[in-house]
Amino acid sequence: MVIRYLVCPQCGIMRFQVKNDAGGSIVVQVTREFEIIPVNTPDSLDGYNLNYLYCLGCSWKGSVNKLKRFLQSH
Secondary structure, three states, X not given: OOOOEOEOOOOXXXXXXXXXXXXXXXXXXXXXXXXXXXXOOOOOOOOEEEEEEEEOOOOOEEOHHHOXXXXXXX
């Protein structure tokens, strides 16, 4: 089974950061079912704010609901 991931609405990449109150961050991807998955499988999402994603490719930040299935060219 191939997992498909949502992409940044601004630049189209699939990797984001989530942050915690202590200033830590981990890299995640978001499935098309809106499940947030750490890139490094041993990482835990406990204590991280999952309401905001920070794009690793540009300045975009926002919720999983703003991500796209694919980036359309203009």
